[in-house]
Amino acid sequence: MAGPRPTIKDVAALAGVSKSLVSLAMRGSDRVAPASAAAIQSAANQLGYRPNAAARSLADRRSNTIGVLVQDLHNPISAEIIDGVQRQVRASGYHTMLVTGSEDAALEQSEIEKLLEFQVEGLVVIGHRMPAGVRDAITGDCPTVIITRAESEIAGLDSISNNDIAGARMAVDYLHGLGHRAIAHVTGGDNQVARMRKSGYEEAMNSYGLAKNIACYEGAFTDEGGYRGTSAALDSKHQHSAVFVANDLAAVGALAAVADRGLVVPKDVSIIGYDGMALGGLRSIGLTTIAQPLASMGEDAAALLFQRINDPGRLPVHIELEPSLVIRNSTGAYLG
Amino acid sequence: MAGPRPTIKDVAALAGVSKSLVSLAMRGSDRVAPASAAAIQSAANQLGYRPNAAARSLADRRSNTIGVLVQDLHNPISAEIIDGVQRQVRASGYHTMLVTGSEDAALEQSEIEKLLEFQVEGLVVIGHRMPAGVRDAITGDCPTVIITRAESEIAGLDSISNNDIAGARMAVDYLHGLGHRAIAHVTGGDNQVARMRKSGYEEAMNSYGLAKNIACYEGAFTDEGGYRGTSAALDSKHQHSAVFVANDLAAVGALAAVADRGLVVPKDVSIIGYDGMALGGLRSIGLTTIAQPLASMGEDAAALLFQRINDPGRLPVHIELEPSLVIRNSTGAYLG
DNA sequence: ACGCTTTATTGGACCGTTCCAATTTTCAAG
DNA sequence: CTTGAAAATTGGAACGGTCCAATAAAGCGT
Known part of the structure; x- marks a missing residue:
């Protein structure tokens, strides 16, 4: 044969x-x-x-394909967002071509390049970074939506995110309500989302008159980053009774750092994360968190994309969703 | 413009x-x-x-693309395997087109169909199921490698897996060595990999003369499945002191089931998983497990694929790797 | 049986590349 | 200069589909 x-x-x-x-x-x-x-x-x-899809797409002058760039496939929330994107894309009769980004910007750039060469009719970027190639894509008339990061100024780019500042404030509000005052923050690195969560934290601390208690420890949006930042926090001379960690994945690392020091959550220290990843909901982890509606963000993003495909001229839209507090077992009252 | x-x-x-x-x-x-x-x-x-990639691939009669079907993107080990596949594929100057499967067989079938229409030059399937479409792919001359599931009889199909039977035995050996006798197994559902792990468990139990202690509880390769199966195990009249759970994701669910009953791991019950997902290594989870070399399995799979692309006639190869025991905090000596 | 409309079918141009044989240009040697 | 070989360039035929205008076949009312 x-x-x-x-x-x-x-x-x-x-x-x-x-x-x-x-x-x-x-x-x-x-x-x-x-x-x-x-x-x-x-x-x-x-x-x-x-x-033969190549021949068909050549003759049709359309590929019927949406490109999806996932910057961090290792973060479980990516899978949840992707689910939403896929569902909506399929419902519209298109299909998705998924590529993964990485810390290597050049590589990420070339992945985007590939998607564009495939004549994808739209692009969904999942992540907090804004790769250089995306800008080209947009000016090259490829409708694009970015998920997880707010973006308003750029024509042709829609974005969908949650209100990170409000979410971070919510975290501090909650901890403050439990009696905590020495609340540390483990950051998510050098990107827009991490910066917003950090400034939400700072604003909230200031509004409670706790400016002098503001303490940020450098971390990253990875389990390892959370471990590192939280270790630094716990080993410092400040007696932090609670830590707001930049995202859930890092918060799982934070729990490890706590356990490593023989401390117990939430008796000795409270940990709160951000994102609402499904895994955090398991009782064995039981992570209190500020949850984003991940799957529906994915769906909305795809919907936005199709809107723009049908009406390329429309003004950029930015959808900002409100996060919600999910209380589990990693936080408790200050027992000072 | x-x-x-x-x-x-x-x-x-x-x-x-x-x-x-x-x-x-x-x-x-x-x-x-x-x-x-x-x-x-x-x-x-x-x-x-x-x-224009479509035009190019049409003229060239080759797409320079490898299709990857990921059956369960929610299992963190998928990301680890994908990393390996991508690294190797890139090194060979190809690029990957990723699609996700799902429980819906028809949908999975159509995803494969899409990949083939795109004239992918090879196919990597990551998962334990063998979708119907894969068989067509192979007979339709598309070189294919399946990761995680052993497959020997089919011409044109290479596979790479770990020795699940030996791994399961290893888990029981270890628990037995700790003094456990009432060792339960939470299964991974109805698929080849789950069946092999189950029979490894049974063999080992038999070899220790513990046939009467064999107790399998139905679960699945998901956190929820592990939770369910382990709940059944713990609520049964048998006093299981240890549970071998079919995979790590399910084992995290198992830990939750234990915690929910006010029991403590490993004092009251030991839990061991299978796979070696990175997340399980965090001290806050601390899951003892039988680890597979995930990233290198991905790399080897891609390497195998290119071998076959260059020599379509060669006999099917099945690589079986040995798993290894990774001891962490979810297991301990029987204190009965 | 006759036009006339409707329904089925067809050939050929075209989509944006690559490849190949054929052509033009360049250049060193005689 | 001429000449032949090497280097640079070109036109046109693929590749496997879709689309459109044109043609062929069927149906239908009188």
């Missing part, structure tokens, strides 16, 4: 019709006589014919 | 050369005079030219 794959011509020859008719039949047109349709169908099956 | 994207013809016109020469130049041929190369380069930049 080796040899070149059968083409539309082979099917036409076997069915004894023209390739145009096969083309029509394959796409389920109702202008094909039932008898012909049957003959074509059977010829196609017999040969194991499968249309 | 709207309008149709520039094509190779536009570049040729602007640079004052033929499209053939532009084609050559874009691919960095050394048969192009330096002066022309420069002119072409600058024309291309000026127009923002980007080659």
Whole structure:
């Protein structure tokens, strides 16, 4: 059965019709006589014919494909967002082409390049960084939505995020309400989202007159980063009774740092994360967190993208959703 | 700047050369005079030219693309395997097109169909199920490697897995060595990998003369499945002092089930998982497990794929790696 | 049986590349 | 200069589909 794959011509020859008719039949047109349709169908099956997407997309001048760039596949929230994106994209009759980014900016750039060469009709970026290539994509007329990061100034770019400042404040409010005063923050590194969460933290602390208690420890949006930052916090001379960690993945690392020091959560120290990843909900982790509506953010992003595809000229939209507090077992009253 | 994207013809016109020469130049041929190369380069930049992958792949009759089907993106080990696959694929000058499967077999089938329509030159399947479409793919001459599941009989299909039976035995050996006798197993559902782990468990129990203690509880390869199965185990009249859970994700669910009953790990009950996902290594989870070399499995899989692409006729290869025991805090001596 | 409309079918141009054989240009040697 | 070989460039035929205008076949009322 080796040899070149059968083409539309082979099917036409076997069915004894023209390739145009096969083309029509394959796409389920109702202008094909039932008898012909049957003959074509059977010829196609017999040969194991499968249309060539490259040829089709060339002739059509559309790929029917949406590109998705996931910057951090290791963060479980990516999977949850992707689910939402996929669901919506499929519902619209398109399909997705997924690529993963990485810390290596050049590599990420070239992945985007590849997507564009494939003539994707839209681009969804999931992550907090804004890769250089995205800017080109947009000016090159490829509708783009970025999830997780707010972006308003750029024409042609829609974005969808949650209100990180409000979320961070919410975290501090909650801890403050539990009686905590020495509340530390483990940051998420050098990116817009992390900066907003940090400034929400600072604002809230200030508003409670706790400016002198503000203490930020450098971390990252990874388990390892959370471990590192929280270790620094706990080893400092300040007696932090609570730590607001930049995201859930890092917060799991934070829990590890606490455990490593023989301390107990939430008796000795309270930990609160951010994101609302599903895994954090398991009782064995039981992470209190500020949750984003991940799946629906994915869906909304895709919906936004299709809106723009249908109306390229429309003004950039930025949707900001409100996060919500999810209380679990990693936080408790200050027992000072 | 709207309008149709520039094509190779536009570049040729602007640079004052033929499209053939532009084609050559874009691919960095050394048969192009330096002066022309420069002119072409600058024309291309000026127009923002980007080659059309569909046209290229049509003319070339090769897509330079490897398709990857990930059956369960929510399991963190998927990301670890994908990393390995991507690294190797990139090193070979190809790129990957990732799609996600799901419980819905029809949907998964159609995702594979899409990959094949894109004329991917190879297929990597990550997961324990063997989707119907894969069989077609193989007989349709698309080299395929399946990761995580052993497969030997099918021509044209390579596979790479770990020795699940030995791994499961290893888990029981270890627990037995700690003094446990009433060792329960929470299964991973109805698939080959889960069945092998189960039979490894049974064999080991038998070899210790513990046949009457064999107790399997139905679970799944998800946190929820582990929670459910372990709950059933703990609520049963048998006094299980240890539970071997089918995979790490489920084991995290198992830890939750234990915690929910006010029991403490490992004092009251020991939990051991399977897979070696990175997250399990965090001290806050501290999951003892049977680890697979995930990233290198991904790399090896891709390497295998390229071997086959270069030599389509070669016999199917099955690589089986040995898993290793990683001891952390979820297991301890029997204190009964 | 006759036009006339409707329904089926077809050939060929085109989509944006690559490849190849053929042509033009360049250049060193005689 | 001429000449032949090497280097640079080119036109046009693929690749496997879709689309459109044109043609062929069927149906239908009188």
